[in-house]
Amino acid sequence: MKLIENPKKKDWATILKRPTQTVEEIESIVNEVFTNIKTNGDNTIKDYTFKFDGVELENSIVSDQEIKTASKRVSKALKKAIKLAQNNIKKFHEAQQTEQVFLKTMRGVKCWQEKRPIQKVGLYIPGGTAPLFSTVLMLAVPAKIAGCNEVVLCSPPNSEGKIADEILYTAKLCGVTKIIKVGGIQAIAGLTFGTDSIPRVYKIFGPGNQYVTVAKQLATKYGVAIDMPAGPSELLVMADESANPAYVASDLLSQAEHGSDSQVILVTTSKKFAEQVNEEVISQLEELPRKEMASDAINNSKSIVVKDFKTALDLIDEYGPEHFIVATNDNDFFVKNIGNAGSVFIGDYTPESAGDYASGTNHTLPTNGFSKAYSGVNLDSFQKSMTFQKISQKGIKNIGPAIELMAEAEGLQAHKNAVTLRLKDLES
Structure with a gap:
């Protein structure tokens, strides 16, 4: 990780720049795919699935028998872990339910507000280098609590034309109504326009690579809402010499292994601590199966040494991290004052991976600085607030x-x- 000491504020924007392509570089590709799918539907999706995923599918809809067979292959231990996570996520999102707001604003004028579910939602679950069945939990559980009628899940098939067993098991467990083997831009386009096999939905949820992110943004031009711009994963850790360098390094690597375009940043008040963390990163990296991918991400990442906590806080708010870990001798300072972060993890024993899987909070979060204006996915994401009045x-x-x-x-x-x-x- 590149070490930067006491950078000037005027240089922060350059230092904190994400390692992503600009929208212009990939928008033309996304537009072309959208136009072709809008015109030719499933036939074009089939062609793109062969082109991008290397598999030719006769039928892209997952059958009940496929789900049953896949579920049998998931180990009992993993099923137990998934159900534990499901229970915690369910508890946390059920607690977000609100009562009807009712008020007489003046004599003879009654106003009230009620929450109603978004009837048709699409869930995009990345497959690619890691089948993210945990994202199924994060999206399908609140969709079910909200009362969404149609919950359509799209995920790219592997080279054998299948979706990961864990994704299928989790989708069935959480009440997904239809599962389709389609990924990338073509999945978002299918959910946007609707085809013979893919229902058109009212809102699309889920993370993805930069192409999926741009595709979701393009979907909004065709009247389909999205959860947020959620692109490559990122993590910022604020730590001082009171923290454990090995723990901090493991957290940085846990995000780095998501993909080559991920970014992790360490902010600290101690150059010595930054050097200790870097040594741990190098050591732990050697043991990772996804070493090459994590290495690419680490090369895009930085350790930034600042003079004090106030400067650190200003820099962190400027970055607006998706995930923010704080491990210092005064965590409360950051917890009370942080303004821009998707989700915050506090103390030595709260790894970011807890939120990714099982603590109960949602891991579908705004990236690329969008935490300055967007919330992460929550129960309200699957509902609309409808107002009523009677005079x-x-x-x-x-x-x-x-x-x-x-x-x-x-x-x-x-x-x-x-x-x-x-x-x-x-x-x-």
Whole structure:
């Protein structure tokens, strides 16, 4: 990891730049795929699946028998672990349910708000270098709690034309209604336009590579909502000499192994500690099966030494990390004052991987600095807040004159008339 000491504030943006391609570099590819799928549907998706995944599928829809067979191959120990995680995630997201908000704003005027589920949602589950069945839990569990009617899952097939057993088992466990073997840009396009095999949905969830991220953003141009821009994974650790260098290195590597375009950053007030962590990173890296991929990510990563906690906090807020670990002798300073982070992990015994799998919080989080404005996925992500109002005769008499005056001032006569007609009838 590149060591940077006390960088000037004017250089922070350059130092903290993510190792991602610009949208312009990949948008033309995404647009081409979208246009072709909008025109030719499943036939084009089949061609792209062969081109990008190297497999030709006669039928992309996963059958009940495939799910049963796959589930039998998942070990009892892993099933137990998945159910433990499911239970914690369910508890945490059920606790996010809110009651109806009801209020009489004035005599005769009643207003209330209720949550209603998004009826059709699409879940994108990356396969590729790691079949992320944990993401199925993070998306399907809250979708089920919210009451979504259709939960469509898309995931790329492997070279044998199959989706990982663990993904299929978890999807069935969590109530997914349809599973389709399709990945990448073509999956997002299918969910956007709808085809004979892929239902059109109202909102698309799930992480992915830069192509998937741009595809999701393009989907919004066609009237489909998305959870957030969620691209390559990232982690920032704030640690001082009170932290354990081995723990910090393991956390950095846990994110680095996600992919070559991942980024991890260490911020510390101690150059000596930064050097100790780097030694641990080099040592632990040698033992990883995904060493080559993690090495690429580490090459994109940095250790930044700053003079004090206040400077560290300002730099972290400027970066807006997806995952933020704090392991210092004053964690409360950061916990109380952090403004921009997707999810925060506190202390020596809270590894980021706990949130990735089983603590209960959601791991689908905003990347690329979007934590400055976006929340991570939560129960509300699968719901809409719908408002209602009911006005009595007494109420329209109380509120009507104000509406008339405001409508007239804006030059909207029909708005005024809608009230005036009612008031005249009540006077007669």
